[in-house]
Amino acid sequence: MATYPSWSKDSQSLIFSANLSQDYEHQPLESDLYQIEIGSGAITPLTQREGPQHSPLVSPDGNYIAYLGYEGKQYRLVTKLYVMKRDGSQSRVLTGDLDRSVSQLQWSAGSQGLFFLYADQGNTQLGYQSLQGEHNIITQDIGSSLLAYPSGAYNVSKNGRFVVTHSRPDRIGELMTGSLKDKNKGKKNKKLLVSVNADIFDHRTLGKVEEMRYNSTVDSLGIQSWIIKPPNFDPKKKYPLIVNIHGGPMSHFGEHFSLMMQVMAAQGYVVLYTNPRGSTSYGENFGEIIHKHAFPGKDFHDIESGVDTLLERGYIDKNNLFVTGISYGATMTCWIIGNTDRYRAAVPLAPVTNWYSATLTTEAPVQYKQLFGDSFPWEDHDNYFKRSPLSLVGKVKTPTLLITGDDDYRNPISESEAYFTALKLRKVDAAVIRLPDEDHTFYRRPSNTYRAIASMMSWFEQYRKGAAQ
The missing domain is CATH 2.120.10.30 (TolB, C-terminal domain)
Known part of the structure; x- marks a missing residue:
C-alpha cells in the first residue's frame, strides 16, 4: 500500500x-x-x-x-x-x-x-x-x-x-x-x-484546569498532570474524584479542551488526568521506560501517587474515588482495581485484560508481541499472564462497568467479556456494554460517544457515597 x-x-x-x-x-x-x-x-x-x-x-x-x-x-x-x-x-x-x-x-x-x-x-x-x-x-x-x-x-x-x-x-x-x-x-x-x-462557550461556566506536578513514590520520577475543578469550586467542600487515564501508552494528555472531562466536572467531580511513564512528549527515555516486560508496573505508582498528592490538598473525599480510562488507560484501570480497593467504581473503555489472548486476536499482533521482548505468547506464558489484569481479578472488589465497541479490532470485545464473566463468577457487581458499529475510538458515531459518557457517569453516581439514588 x-x-x-x-x-x-x-x-x-x-x-x-x-x-x-x-x-x-x-x-x-x-x-x-x-x-x-x-x-x-x-x-x-x-x-x-x-x-x-x-x-x-x-x-x-x-x-x-x-x-x-x-x-x-x-x-x-x-x-x-x-x-x-x-x-x-x-x-x-x-x-x-x-x-x-x-x-x-x-x-x-x-x-x-x-x-x-x-x-x-x-x-x-x-x-x-x-x-x-x-x-x-x-x-x-x-x-x-x-x-x-x-x-x-x-x-x-x-x-x-x-x-x-x-x-x-x-x-x-x-x-x-x-x-x-x-x-x-x-x-x-x-x-x-x-x-x-464562542457561541457555545461564552454562556457556559467551565471547570477550571490547573497543572499539578509531583514525584512518583516508587522512584521519585517527575510526573506532570492536570486537575479540572467543578464550576463554582469551593475549597472548603469535599468533592468526589475521577481519575482518567489516557490511551496508548504511546500518547499523552495535554493542555487542551476535553468534552468528556468537562462533563465530569460539570456533574460535581474533580478530575485528575496524568501522563505517567510511557507517555509521549517527554523524550525517548521517559516514553520507553515501560516497554518490554515493564507495564503494567511502575506506571501504576505514577498514577496512584497523583491521587495521594491530590488527597493532601484537603478538598477530595477519600471515600468517593473513581477511575476510568480508554485502551491502555482501560487496561490500567483494571490493573489498578486489582491492586487496591479504594475506588468505589471503575469504568474501563476497551481494555486488554489478558495479553495472551489479546495478542492473538488483535489487529496489531506484531506490535503487541514487541511489548514482551518480541517473544510469542506460548514462549513466555508466565510473563504475558503476569502483566494481564485478569491475573489479579481474584482480588477485585470494585464494581466495574466495561464498555467496548463491537467493531473494535484493536482490543476486541472478548477481552471485556472475559473480565466481566470473571467478575460475575466472583459475585462482584459488574456490567458490560457493547456499542454497536463502534471501533476503538468511541467517536465513529456521536450517539455512541454520548452513550459511553452517560453510562459512565450513571455508573459512578450509582456507587457514589452520599449521592441521591
Missing part, C-alpha cells in the same frame, strides 16, 4: 512511502521511500534500511526530500525529521537533538528549512528546523480535538504568515494567525482570527 505521495518539482514523478518487503505481514512497521515515474511506471527505491520511513515532501526548489521516521525494527517513541538529496543520497537527521516526535511537515518557501508540529510536556508547538540545524519555536498551544490528546493543524504562507488551530482547556479549534517576523516568539505572538465555538 502506497502512502504520503509527493510530486517532484517537474511533476514527472511521485515520491511515496510503502512497505514492499516480502515479509510485510510480519514487519508492519517497515516502510521505505520510492520514486515512480509517471510516464513509464518505473519504481526506484530511495531508502533501504530498517524502520519506518514515511511522509516524504519534496522541497520547492526540487533539490531535497524531507521525511519522517526512525531506524530499527522495534517501535520507537520518537519520530525524527530527515532530509536527503533528491536522488536519495546523503540522508541525515535534522532533529537529532530535539528528542520529541515531529509530524506534519512543510518546507519554507526558500527551501532552507522545515516547519512541523511536535509536543513538549503536553503542549503542541509549531517548530522550525533549518537545514543547518537551527531550531526555533514559532508558537504554542496548538490543537483542535474534543479530547485532551495531541492534535491540530497549521499552514505557513510564502510571505511569512502562519495560521494555527489554537486550543486551551477553555477553548477549542480557534483560528489564530501570526508572523514569522514577530520577535515575540512563543505563546504571545498569535492574534485571534475566528473563534468558531
Whole structure:
C-alpha cells in the first residue's frame, strides 16, 4: 500500500512511502521511500534500511526530500525529521537533538528549512528546523480535538504568515494567525482570527484546569498532570474524584479542551488526568521506560501517587474515588482495581485484560508481541499472564462497568467479556456494554460517544457515597 505521495518539482514523478518487503505481514512497521515515474511506471527505491520511513515532501526548489521516521525494527517513541538529496543520497537527521516526535511537515518557501508540529510536556508547538540545524519555536498551544490528546493543524504562507488551530482547556479549534517576523516568539505572538465555538462557550461556566506536578513514590520520577475543578469550586467542600487515564501508552494528555472531562466536572467531580511513564512528549527515555516486560508496573505508582498528592490538598473525599480510562488507560484501570480497593467504581473503555489472548486476536499482533521482548505468547506464558489484569481479578472488589465497541479490532470485545464473566463468577457487581458499529475510538458515531459518557457517569453516581439514588 502506497502512502504520503509527493510530486517532484517537474511533476514527472511521485515520491511515496510503502512497505514492499516480502515479509510485510510480519514487519508492519517497515516502510521505505520510492520514486515512480509517471510516464513509464518505473519504481526506484530511495531508502533501504530498517524502520519506518514515511511522509516524504519534496522541497520547492526540487533539490531535497524531507521525511519522517526512525531506524530499527522495534517501535520507537520518537519520530525524527530527515532530509536527503533528491536522488536519495546523503540522508541525515535534522532533529537529532530535539528528542520529541515531529509530524506534519512543510518546507519554507526558500527551501532552507522545515516547519512541523511536535509536543513538549503536553503542549503542541509549531517548530522550525533549518537545514543547518537551527531550531526555533514559532508558537504554542496548538490543537483542535474534543479530547485532551495531541492534535491540530497549521499552514505557513510564502510571505511569512502562519495560521494555527489554537486550543486551551477553555477553548477549542480557534483560528489564530501570526508572523514569522514577530520577535515575540512563543505563546504571545498569535492574534485571534475566528473563534468558531464562542457561541457555545461564552454562556457556559467551565471547570477550571490547573497543572499539578509531583514525584512518583516508587522512584521519585517527575510526573506532570492536570486537575479540572467543578464550576463554582469551593475549597472548603469535599468533592468526589475521577481519575482518567489516557490511551496508548504511546500518547499523552495535554493542555487542551476535553468534552468528556468537562462533563465530569460539570456533574460535581474533580478530575485528575496524568501522563505517567510511557507517555509521549517527554523524550525517548521517559516514553520507553515501560516497554518490554515493564507495564503494567511502575506506571501504576505514577498514577496512584497523583491521587495521594491530590488527597493532601484537603478538598477530595477519600471515600468517593473513581477511575476510568480508554485502551491502555482501560487496561490500567483494571490493573489498578486489582491492586487496591479504594475506588468505589471503575469504568474501563476497551481494555486488554489478558495479553495472551489479546495478542492473538488483535489487529496489531506484531506490535503487541514487541511489548514482551518480541517473544510469542506460548514462549513466555508466565510473563504475558503476569502483566494481564485478569491475573489479579481474584482480588477485585470494585464494581466495574466495561464498555467496548463491537467493531473494535484493536482490543476486541472478548477481552471485556472475559473480565466481566470473571467478575460475575466472583459475585462482584459488574456490567458490560457493547456499542454497536463502534471501533476503538468511541467517536465513529456521536450517539455512541454520548452513550459511553452517560453510562459512565450513571455508573459512578450509582456507587457514589452520599449521592441521591
